Amino acid sequence: MANFPFQIVGFDLDGTLLDSHGDLAHAVNHALALEGRGSIPAAEVRDLIGGGAKKMLAKALEVTGGAVPDARFDELHTSLLAFYEDNIAVETRLFPGGEAMLDGLASRGVKVAVVTNKLERFAVKIFNELGLTDRFVTVIGGDTLGPGRAKPRPDLLHLMLERAGEGRAAYVGDTTYDTGAAAAAGLPCVAVSFGFHDLPPEQLGAAAVIDHFDELIPALETL
Structure with missing residues (x-):
């Protein structure tokens, strides 16, 4: 040794x-729901993770209907982080x-x-x-x-x-x-x-x- x-x-x-993909998926889907988008299965969220929450959210928006205006993106990002912080180690x-x-x-x-x-x-x-x-x-x-x-x-x-x-x-x-x-x-x-x-x-x-x-x-x- x-x-x-x-x-x-x-x-x-x-x-x-x-x-951590399960908890990240719940946070991403929370943000998508606020935008009226459908949810992404947790197994597919695995492919969106990497580079930080902003990159993950941007990819999630892209695959569920496309990007949103910058101001709205910032709102969704803030909501994603708040939800994630409150539910950070459930799964x-x-x-x-x-x-x-x-x-x-x-x-x-x-x-x-x-x-x-x-x-x-x-x-x-x-x-x-x-x-x-x-x-x-x-x-x-x-x-x-x-x-x-x-x-x-x-x-x-x-x-x-x-x-x-x-x-x-x-x-x-x-x-x-x-x-x-x-x-x-x-x-x-x-x-x-x-x-x-x-x-x-x-x-x-x-x-x-x-x-x-x-x-x-x-x-x-x-x-």
């Missing part, structure tokens, strides 16, 4: 650590094997971080409600550094390194936002095949792809 190659491992949140859970994987990293002395494009307060609230907060050395959101600093820019991963301290780091994600940010930050990235992809997992440009969290620690040991 002393020879484990990484001292810091960062994770994306939605579609990587947590299966959301760690993906299978997640708890054992986190235990395995902890036993190896690895500092675990979360870097997500979700608003920081939402990520913190989810982990508090799920009893996972103490697992992480830092939780960084898409708004932590202000506008224009979210993934796929490397800024949030640079902040993760600053907060986590010295050591070799890797990142784990499920979209091109994650692999792009990791590449820009000079970090190896592992992709999870069970996430909310914007490209097929093998096309994300990750150093490795895993199908279950049981495979993460062995994959990291090969990088």
